[in-house]
Amino acid sequence: xxxxxxxxxxxxxxxxxxxxxxxxxxxxxxxxxxxxxxxxxxxxxxxxxxxxxxxxxxxxxxxxxxxxxxxxxxxxxxxxxxxxxxxxxxxxxxxxxxxxxxxxxxxxxxxxxxxxxxxxxxxxxxxxxxxxxxxxxxxxxxxxxxxxxxxxxxxxxxxxxxxxxxxxxxxxxxxxxxxxxxxxxxxxxxxxxxxxxxxxxxxxxxxxxxx
Numbered sequence: 001x002x003x004x005x006x007x008x009x010x011x012x013x014x015x016x017x018x019x020x021x022x023x024x025x026x027x028x029x030x031x032x033x034x035x036x037x038x039x040x041x042x043x044x045x046x047x048x049x050x051x052x053x054x055x056x057x058x059x060x061x062x063x064x065x066x067x068x069x070x071x072x073x074x075x076x077x078x079x080x081x082x083x084x085x086x087x088x089x090x091x092x093x094x095x096x097x098x099x100x101x102x103x104x105x106x107x108x109x110x111x112x113x114x115x116x117x118x119x120x121x122x123x124x125x126x127x128x129x130x131x132x133x134x135x136x137x138x139x140x141x142x143x144x145x146x147x148x149x150x151x152x153x154x155x156x157x158x159x160x161x162x163x164x165x166x167x168x169x170x171x172x173x174x175x176x177x178x179x180x181x182x183x184x185x186x187x188x189x190x191x192x193x194x195x196x197x198x199x200x201x202x203x204x205x206x207x208x209x210x211x
Contacts, residue, residue: 003044004071010037012071016064016093031064031126031156035182039124039154039204040068042179047206049152050074053121058112058145063090065124066102077102078120080112109137109144116148123149126156129200139168142207146172152208156184159201166205174207 004012013033044050051073057066060079069077079102081087087104094102105115127141138157142165145153153174157165159181169176184202 003073006037006041009041009068009071010034012097013037013064013068015096016062016067017089017096018062031061032184033064035126035156035184035204036064036068038180038182039156040065040072042204043069043122043124043154043206044072046179047152049122049154053151054078056080056112056116056120056123056145056148058109058123058125058141059127060090060104061086061126063093063102065126066090067093067097067099069124070097070099070101074101078116079104080107080109080115082106082108109141112144113148119148119150121149121151123153123155125154129158139165142168143172146174146207146209149209152206154204154206156182156202156204159203162203165203169205169207173210175210177206177208178203179206180204 010033013036016033040050050069052075055069055074055077057077057079060066060081063079066077066079079090084106087106090104107115123145125141125145127138129138142153142155145155162178166176182202182204184200
């Protein structure tokens with residue numbers, strides 16, 4: 001079966017519904033369809049890390065990455081999020097796309113290893129950037145993902161934190177590689193945002209698990 005092209009994947013992902021009422025304490029920023037499509041297409045085409053793989057979407061939100069992984073042939077996906085209302089929206093998205101190989105679990109990042117049965121091939125995530133209320137939370141997500149993956153972890157991190165993130169990735173036994181530097185367009189979701197949107201430079205990083 002021919003792999004779906006990047007533009008087609010992005011077009012489908014534009015149909016995924018976002019958060020109804022984003023929660024500031026959870027840093028709930030939707031993963032943009034363009035960024036999600038770039039991430040997933042790269043995972044599939046450059047590293048063979050999607051097709052028939054078991055995938056954990058850590059902090060899955062409304063399911064943008066999970067659904068994209070299935071569209072490119074993932075074997076099965078487990079989406080984990082602490083926010084039940086986000087999971088409810090995710091379930092609606094899954095049903096709208098008539099998908100049957102995504103399971104959802106309501107759990108915190110701290111307890112995720114208790115709901116994952118063994119390990120998974122790949123972990124994908126767009127974690128909280130660890131700013132404002134959640135300093136360091138992105139590293140908590142990353143460390144947990146590295147413990148649960150057998151092939152690789154794919155994650156987004158603010159470019160301004162690159163050196164710190166890469167050092168941590170190496171210290172935790174992985175080979176980190178910055179695959180792309182992306183412009184993350186944050187909508188004016190919260191009252192403390194003065195502008196209509198804010199651009200943040202983010203790194204798309206692959207952390208290869210050392211065998």
